[in-house]
Amino acid sequence: MSGRSQTIAETLTRAIIDHRLVPGCKLGERELAEIFDVSRIVVRQALIRLADDGLAQIERNRGAFVARPSMQEALEIYDALTLVEQGVAAQLSDRLGPAGWAELRHHVERQRQAVAAGNDALADVLGQEFHTVFVRLSRNKVMQEIHAQLVRRTTLLRSLITADFDYCNLLDDHSRVVDLLEKGRLKQAMDLIDTHHRTVVRGYIMDREVFPELTPAEALAPYLDGKAEGATTAVPLARPAKAPGDAATHLHIHLPKKDPAPASRASTKKTNRGLQS
Amino acid sequence: MSGRSQTIAETLTRAIIDHRLVPGCKLGERELAEIFDVSRIVVRQALIRLADDGLAQIERNRGAFVARPSMQEALEIYDALTLVEQGVAAQLSDRLGPAGWAELRHHVERQRQAVAAGNDALADVLGQEFHTVFVRLSRNKVMQEIHAQLVRRTTLLRSLITADFDYCNLLDDHSRVVDLLEKGRLKQAMDLIDTHHRTVVRGYIMDREVFPELTPAEALAPYLDGKAEGATTAVPLARPAKAPGDAATHLHIHLPKKDPAPASRASTKKTNRGLQS
DNA sequence: ACCACAAGATTGGATATCAATCAATAAGTT
DNA sequence: AACTTATTGATTGATATCCAATCTTGTGGT
Structure with missing residues (x-):
């Protein structure tokens, strides 16, 4: 690029x-410059991009x-x-063709299979992707970028909350939205989208004080495999979830710190699956 | 900041x-660095911000x-x-209180008076501002920023078109939208918003080839009055339309070039008033 | 315990320099 | 003359070094 x-x-x-870099984490210029092996200026330009985002x-x-977004x-x-999604x-209820509906249904089906197979990691990804696919079908790249930016910012929020109630009832929302839309029940679909997000955000109790975290050097290490490939798309596209074991333990590092009990990993998984869908 | x-x-x-810098205009680092009397690095950071926007x-x-946005x-x-505006x-139709409706009506009234007084420049500004005020009443700063960015990008488009039909029928749209919304006729208001924008964009015939322009040095000169005040808000807020004579001749420099007739200034004004509302 | 002041660290920025790439001209060939 | 190629020039991307302003921290005195 x-x-x-x-x-x-x-x-x-x-x-x-x-969630390897959590809200509030200091992004020092000199530190990042050493990590990425570039000059401070390049880092600063990158930080400007992040701030604009x-x-x-x-x-x-x-x-x-x-x-560190506020509750407001x-x-x-x-x-x-x-x-945006409404x-x-x-x-879409007006303009989407059969191929589009098929793609949405196929996506929902893939997520359903992932859930059935107990592949929580894949279900997480597919749950997030649904919203992206949904907006992509509008064929409006400007809208896509706006939406993608909003989604990125929601991921920030997930590091700031303690969610300990059950989100399982939200798992079928995607399927129901597609159903309602295809049947032309636009109003109900829009209400469901609203409820979907409201239910998520209602669970947000932001305790914005303590957030122990990885150092930036530790957090960024997995993305810096080969410097030769770094300039291509290999590193940015590499999802740490694909790295077995290692990534999973780090992924929600903020929760183990708050709840020292090592048994918390399974419940954490379940909670986050609901949050991300 | x-x-x-x-x-x-x-x-x-x-x-x-x-419209002092038109689409396609080269923004050379060294040139801008001399104009603003800063180093190239600062200019580049500014350009990154503009690109992200x-x-x-x-x-x-x-x-x-x-x-230079494409027609697509x-x-x-x-x-x-x-x-976004729908x-x-x-x-707003649900949540807006009496004070909000009053502000909208007051704004429309101010624009009506400006039109009646023949103050086209003020009417232009108020016409643009209406959309901004409208979104501000949602009390959502995230949405405000998204909307402001979209509005900024539409101003780019106005340099790329030749509009020679009458937009006067759009001048009352703002008032009608407020009326419909306050009466609870949401569907009709949304349709009117849609029609409003569709009518504008339908007049777009993009001839994206020739665009003679001011040099960046000439274009930026009015904003660089006092360097002492440059860091405050004085310079960015100064609108060149307030500078008598000089700014007006430059403002739509692309049209005189396409139509050498010097009498084109009045009709240009009228056309743009419609476009910006 | 509290405040003041000095030392250190970090950011914001300037300048000079270098390599890589693009644009445009000049040269040579058919 | 037209076309292709090579050289030159200009611009960008990036680095290293340096400096001023500001913030943080730590120390010392009251």
Whole structure:
């Protein structure tokens, strides 16, 4: 693409949405420059991109930090997300052809199979992807980018909450939305989208104080395999979930810190599956 | 705020939405560095911000240019804008209190008076501002920023078209939208918003070849009055339309070039008033 | 315990320099 | 003359070094 700062911004974005860099984490210029083996200026350009995206905030003479959205901002992000997806739903109910409906159904089916097979990691990814596919079918790249940015920001919020109730009732929402839309029941579909997001955000209890985390060097290590491939698409596209074992333990590092009990991993998985769908 | 690059990015943005820098215009790093009396690095950071905002595009090893949206992108931008404003309309019809309706009516009334007084410049500004006020009443800053970005990008499109039919029938749309919304006729209001934007974009005939323009130095000169005040808000807020004579002749420099007749200024004004409302 | 001041660290920015790439001209060939 | 190729020039991407302003921290005195 455009240069190293773009690549670095994408890597940092990936690390943030993978919850390896949590809100509030300091993103020091010198530190990142050493990690990525570039000059401070390139890092700064990457940080500017992140800040424009809402994923980082730069405080003058204090440096850049992973953004720590307030509860108010969380509500606004989900409000905006609801607005966008409702609007797209309205467009699709008019304009979507059979191939589009088939793609949505196929996606839902894949997620259902993943759930049935107990592959929680895959179900997580597919659950997130559904929203992306949904918006992509609007064939509006501008809208896609807006939506993708909002989704990225919601992943920030998931590091800031303690969710301990059951989200399983949300798992079928995707399927029901497709059903309602294809049957032309637009109003009901829009209400369901609204409820879907409202149920998620209602579970948000933000305790924004303590967040122990990995150092940036540890967090970013998995993305820096081969420097030769770093310039291509290999590193940004590599999902740490594919790395067996290692990534899984780090993925929700903030929860083990809050709840020292090692048995918390299974329940964490379940909770996050609901959150991401 | 954050530093000089932020200020420079805002100045460039202002120059672009004032049509002093037109799509395709080269934004050379060295040139801008001399104009703003900063180093190339700061300029590049500003250009990155502009590119992230969709107002500039950076081509590797070729430099930055004011973005030249395609017809497809123009349609997508207006589609997204329609979606956002329809969604906000739906929210406002539920949640907006009497004070909000009063503010909308007051704004429409101010625009009506400006039109009646023949103050086309003020009517232009108020016509644009209505959409901004409308979205602001949603009390969602995230949505506001998304909408503001879309609006900025539509101003780019206005440099790329030749509009020679009458837009006067759109001048009352704002008032009618407020009326319909306050009466609870949401569906009709949303349809009117859709029609409003569709009518605008339907007049777009993009002839994207020839665009003679001011040099960046000439275009940016009005924003660089006092360097002492440059860091504050004085310069970015100064609208060149307030500068008597000089700015008006430059404002739509692309039209005089296409139509050498010097009498074109009055008709140009009228056309743009419709476009911006 | 509390405040003031000094030292250190970090950011924001400037300057100079270098390599890589693109554009445009000049040269040579058919 | 037209076309292709090579050289030159200009611009960008990036680095290293340096400096000023600001923030943080730690120390010392009251």
